[in-house]
Amino acid sequence: MAASATGNAAVSIVSLRGVGKTFGTGTLALDGLDLDVRAGEFLSLLGPSGCGKSTALRIMAGLSEPSRGSVTWQAGDARRDIGFVFQEPTLMPWATVFANVFLPLKLAGRDKTAEAPHVMETLTRVGLAEFAQAYPRELSGGMRMRVSIARALVTAPRILLMDEPFAALDEITRFKLNDDLVALWRELRMTVVFVTHSVFESVYLSERIVVMTGRPGRVSSELLIDAPNRDARFRTSAEYAGYCRLASEALAKAMGTPAGAAA
Amino acid sequence: MNERLLRIVAPMAVLALGIVAWDLIVRVNDIPPYILPGPLLVLSTLISDWSILWSSLLATLATTVEGLLLAVLGGIGLAILFNQSRLVEHSLYPYAVILQVTPVVAIAPLLLIYLPQQAAVLACAWIVAFFPVLANTTLGLNSVDHNLVDLFRLYGASRWQVLWDLKLPAAQPQMLAGIKIAGGLSLIGAVVAEIAAGSAGAGSGLAYRIAESGYRLNIPRMFAALLLLSVTGIVIFALLSWLTQLALRRWHESAITRET
Numbered sequence: 001m002a003a004s005a006t007g008n009a010a011v012s013i014v015s016l017r018g019v020g021k022t023f024g025t026g027t028l029a030l031d032g033l034d035l036d037v038r039a040g041e042f043l044s045l046l047g048p049s050g051c052g053k054s055t056a057l058r059i060m061a062g063l064s065e066p067s068r069g070s071v072t073w074q075a076g077d078a079r080r081d082i083g084f085v086f087q088e089p090t091l092m093p094w095a096t097v098f099a100n101v102f103l104p105l106k107l108a109g110r111d112k113t114a115e116a117p118h119v120m121e122t123l124t125r126v127g128l129a130e131f132a133q134a135y136p137r138e139l140s141g142g143m144r145m146r147v148s149i150a151r152a153l154v155t156a157p158r159i160l161l162m163d164e165p166f167a168a169l170d171e172i173t174r175f176k177l178n179d180d181l182v183a184l185w186r187e188l189r190m191t192v193v194f195v196t197h198s199v200f201e202s203v204y205l206s207e208r209i210v211v212m213t214g215r216p217g218r219v220s221s222e223l224l225i226d227a228p229n230r231d232a233r234f235r236t237s238a239e240y241a242g243y244c245r246l247a248s249e250a251l252a253k254a255m256g257t258p259a260g261a262a263a
Numbered sequence: 264m265n266e267r268l269l270r271i272v273a274p275m276a277v278l279a280l281g282i283v284a285w286d287l288i289v290r291v292n293d294i295p296p297y298i299l300p301g302p303l304l305v306l307s308t309l310i311s312d313w314s315i316l317w318s319s320l321l322a323t324l325a326t327t328v329e330g331l332l333l334a335v336l337g338g339i340g341l342a343i344l345f346n347q348s349r350l351v352e353h354s355l356y357p358y359a360v361i362l363q364v365t366p367v368v369a370i371a372p373l374l375l376i377y378l379p380q381q382a383a384v385l386a387c388a389w390i391v392a393f394f395p396v397l398a399n400t401t402l403g404l405n406s407v408d409h410n411l412v413d414l415f416r417l418y419g420a421s422r423w424q425v426l427w428d429l430k431l432p433a434a435q436p437q438m439l440a441g442i443k444i445a446g447g448l449s450l451i452g453a454v455v456a457e458i459a460a461g462s463a464g465a466g467s468g469l470a471y472r473i474a475e476s477g478y479r480l481n482i483p484r485m486f487a488a489l490l491l492l493s494v495t496g497i498v499i500f501a502l503l504s505w506l507t508q509l510a511l512r513r514w515h516e517s518a519i520t521r522e523t
Contacts, residue, residue, distance in 0.1 A: 084414065093514045
């Protein structure tokens, strides 16, 4: 499974070269960041809070302009093919679940009646079909995040960018959404870039983890997770624990603290 | 249920007590009606003078509603314009504030010189009513969730789509709060202008009736007209509150009844 994404032939869907970002306040968020996102892979950006991983994601999405360096997309139009999931569900509270998921299509000028089956299909995918007419405030935090994911998926993007989407959820909900996300990634064969500060989450989800250092943010090390099955058994396996230790050590090194302190 | 009943019964009881006390004071002290009429006399005046009061009420109501509509249109329109262009906002906002802080009582006589009477009264109602709509809508348009703004940008939304599908719906609660305030203020503006116009010798609204009745020492009719004005204010407020509730009940915290 991992070989398909990490093999020699894998093409980069987007490449960041020497990307730097200095904010107006003078904060140096990123400096000399080199990163390749390979087509079809599940990549996690792991790093301490404030290491610029979210900034890197926003630059990829085109929501933020890099101060230095270049962002190159493989195909010219791939930039339009992005799904983005924010840390908060970021739903329109005045609109129903259906209207929230339909939004990206609406903004693209699509017809509501014609797209209704497709929107419902996407809602079914995240298990929320019967909540189409509910309003966001009537849903739990986990369900709202599912709506947010459905909205990102509705355009069938080639690349899904996720900015610590499950950080605010309880552990049970997070595990469930982790499983669902892995299943969706397998089923839809898309590329996922997942920003997190959780070692365990990144190991569970990813094929490849890029560990980042903070202030200024740049790549510290890289870790391949070569495990075909991501399920409850993997979560309790020695293999998983081993990868978590490796990732923790890499994170500790990136933060310049002794191993163990970071986990 | 008990709580809800109490919310209706308690103020009603206070009203009844007040009316009884008012009646007793008038009777016991034998106060003549040209100083203080009793509640029954006010009521009978309301009925006997109904045709004249009714037409006055309609005149005031028309001014108030027109003033409110213009305030809503002008306030929201100006707020959208401010939101779209910093230059327009910086150029005009100070003057909107000046218009608001200058007491309308002082502006009304001037407007009556330069404008036809009906237009002047309407202008007064508009001047006091449009500012809360403008200020609140501006606040609403400017406090949209920045992540949602990013999301719209990500999907290549046009300026128009951002305004129509994001900013205006997001600003609804503040906008409606502004309109609720504007409803009461529009009535105040109309009354102030009518009183100013009435002393100039013309006019037919309720406030003019109050001024006219005052000159004629027809105190019961003053009270009857005042009662009508007060009821009008209450009805406007209730209608706008209902409208707000209707628009926000599905999604906004302010309009949701929670079970505890």
